[in-house]
Amino acid sequence: MQKDFHYYAVYQLARLAGFSGGDSETIGYASQYVDDSTESEPIVPFEDQQFDTVRTAHYNLEAFDWNVQKKIYMPFHFLPTAIRWASPVDFSYCTKWAQADDPTSLAHLLFEDALTESTRKFRLIRMGVALHTIADTFAHFGFSGRHHDENNVGKIEHAKKGGGWKVHFFSSYIADVFVPSIGHVEASSYPDYPYLKWRYTRGDGSQKTRDNLKYSLNGVNYIYNKLKTVRAPSDSPFDLSQEHPEDFKRIKALLSKTGDLDERIQGWKEYTHATQYDKTTWRKAALKGDHVEWDRMSPSQMRVHTQKLRGKAGFDQSKWAYFHRAAMKQRSLVLGWIN
Numbered sequence: 165m166q167k168d169f170h171y172y173a174v175y176q177l178a179r180l181a182g183f184s185g186g187d188s189e190t191i192g193y194a195s196q197y198v199d200d201s202t203e204s205e206p207i208v209p210f211e212d213q214q215f216d217t218v219r220t221a222h223y224n225l226e227a228f229d230w231n232v233q234k235k236i237y238m239p240f241h242f243l244p245t246a247i248r249w250a251s252p253v254d255f256s257y258c259t260k261w262a263q264a265d266d267p268t269s270l271a272h273l274l275f276e277d278a279l280t281e282s283t284r285k286f287r288l289i290r291m292g293v294a295l296h297t298i299a300d301t302f303a304h305f306g307f308s309g310r311h312h313d314e315n316n317v318g319k320i321e322h323a324k325k326g327g328g329w330k331v332h333f334f335s336s337y338i339a340d341v342f343v344p345s346i347g348h349v350e351a352s353s354y355p356d357y358p359y360l361k362w363r364y365t366r367g368d369g370s371q372k373t374r375d376n377l378k379y380s381l382n383g384v385n386y387i388y389n390k391l392k393t394v395r396a397p398s399d400s401p402f403d404l405s406q407e408h409p410e411d412f413k414r415i416k417a418l419l420s421k422t423g424d425l426d427e428r429i430q431g432w433k434e435y436t437h438a439t440q441y442d443k444t445t446w447r448k449a450a451l452k453g454d455h456v457e458w459d460r461m462s463p464s465q466m467r468v469h470t471q472k473l474r475g476k477a478g479f480d481q482s483k484w485a486y487f488h489r490a491a492m493k494q495r496s497l498v499l500g501w502i503n
Contacts, residue, residue, distance in 0.1 A: 165299045166356050166425055169380065171196035171441045172432035173415065174295055174387065179436070180408050181391035187288055189439055191391075193446065194292025194487055195299070198240050200443040201491065202459045205466050207451070209475025209485075218491035220293075228311060233346065237309030239498035240293075240491070241300050242347055243270050244308070247501040255502075257308040261379060262301045262386050264401060270501060271298045275390050277497060278490075289483060290490040291394075295387055297494070302383035303355045306372065307348045316367030317350035323361040358419040380419050384412075450482035451475060 175192030179185065197220075204219035220240045222232055238244060238257070246268060248255040262271035274297060278290035307315050321329035332352070345367075348355045354362050358380040363373040388404045405412040418431050433440065447456035453473035458466055479485055 165296075165303045165358070165380075165383075166353075167196055167199070167441060168418070168425065168428045168432050169299055169358060169383075170199060170296055172429065172436055172438055173384065173419075174292070174299070175438045176411070176415070176432075176436045177384065177388045177404075178391050180404065180411055181388060182395035183391065190285070190288045190483065191292040191295065192438065193441065193483070194289040194490065195296040196441055197443065197446065197487055198293055198296040198491070200459075201487070203466070203470075203488075204463070205470040207470045207473045207475075209451075209473075209479045215475070215479075215485065216488070216492070218488045218495060220491050228346070230310075233310045234499065234502075235495060237347055238502065239495040240297050242304050242307060242309030243274075243297050243301055243498070244502050246270060247273075248503070249501075257310050257312070257502075258306060258314055259301050259304045259308065261305040261382065262298050264386060264389060270498065271301055273501075274298070274494060274497065279394065285481070285483065286486050286490065289486045290493065291391075293487070293490045293494055295390070298387060298390070299383050302379045302386075303376070304348060305379070307351070307355070309347055311346045313345060313367050315345040315347060315350060317345075317348075318365035318367065320351060320354060320364045321362060322354070329363065359422050377416075377420055381416060384415060384419075446482070446484040446487065449476070450479055450484035 171192045174195045175188045178188035178191045183191065199221050201218065201220040202222075203217040206214045206216045209215050220236060222236045242257075242259045245256045245258070245260050246254055247270070260269070262269055266272060271294075274294040275291065278287060278294045281287035281290055320332040322332060324330050332354075351364060354360060354364075355374070355376070358376050360376045361374070362376070363371055365371050385404055389402050392398075392402045404415075414435055418428070418435060421428050421431055432438075443459075444456050451473050452475075454469070456473075458469055461469060475485075476482070
């Protein structure tokens with residue numbers, strides 16, 4: 165999943181479930197920021213006090229490190245199937261899409277744990293972080309967050325408009341040799357395009373066909389159910405297509421739209437009227453110093469830069485600080501479940 169889903173779709177699903185615009189924006193922003201939190205060094209918000217940040221996004225060669233795989237990929241992007249020590253026979257590192265009738269899945273447990281927070285702002289942000297991970301199960305299923313042959317992908321093809329299949333040459337023959345078998349890296353961004361129908365050959369020779377739109381819509385309904393249950397508890401499942409048929413049609417159309425991310429997002433902006441997402445908004449509200457544009461810094465540059473940052477008044481109640489506490493709590497939960 166990408167920003168069109170993690171921020172705009174999650175925002176709109178929260179609105180349809182009965183959340184206010186402000187609360188929906190908080191949930192949606194926290195959901196998207198999981199893909200944008202590249203900060204990993206501690207800061208000193210106030211004299212002689214340290215605040216540890218939690219990196220939830222990682223894209224470089226350090227991904228080969230098991231610590232990165234288990235602390236970033238698995239807790240936030242490639243959720244394993246179940247509590248390992250409770251059912252080691254059934255456990256798998258490969259992600260499985262969240263299912264409404266499985267109360268033992270880590271997706272369900274993550275969201276339910278988020279709801280236990282007594283502080284409203286913290287609860288909303290924890291919900292958003294959990295929903296990012298839940299949404300990713302509908303795109304990343306069949307892949308895992310570790311470096312393993314289970315992520316080995318051979319030939320990749322996508323469905324052509326007029327019928328038939330077109331081979332994606334680079335991903336099929338170049339990436340397969342030079343790109344590591346971590347997550348869906350060998351499959352490029354194909355799993356994250358909601359409109360795409362594609363197929364690929366696994367390392368064991370089997371072929372898998374994926375209709376991303378089908379699973380994206382399953383994710384829409386699952387997330388809507390989770391959010392609606394918070395607002396109107398019920399033992400019976402909710403159906404977005406029945407309760408908001410016109411919105412469901414619009415959401416389906418937007419998820420079906422092809423094109424680059426910015427083009428797709430434009431449609432979501434016109435539909436939702438949500439505040440435009442800016443990954444620095446929460447940073448700027450919480451921190452003061454030179455600037456908060458650290459995404460392309462090396463670890464050594466980041467280490468120097470963070471020493472210059474300080475917390476603004478109200479830092480500890482800022483959404484940026486709450487996000488890092490939420491991410492730390494989710495990471496701790498997942499690591500405890502899979503250890």
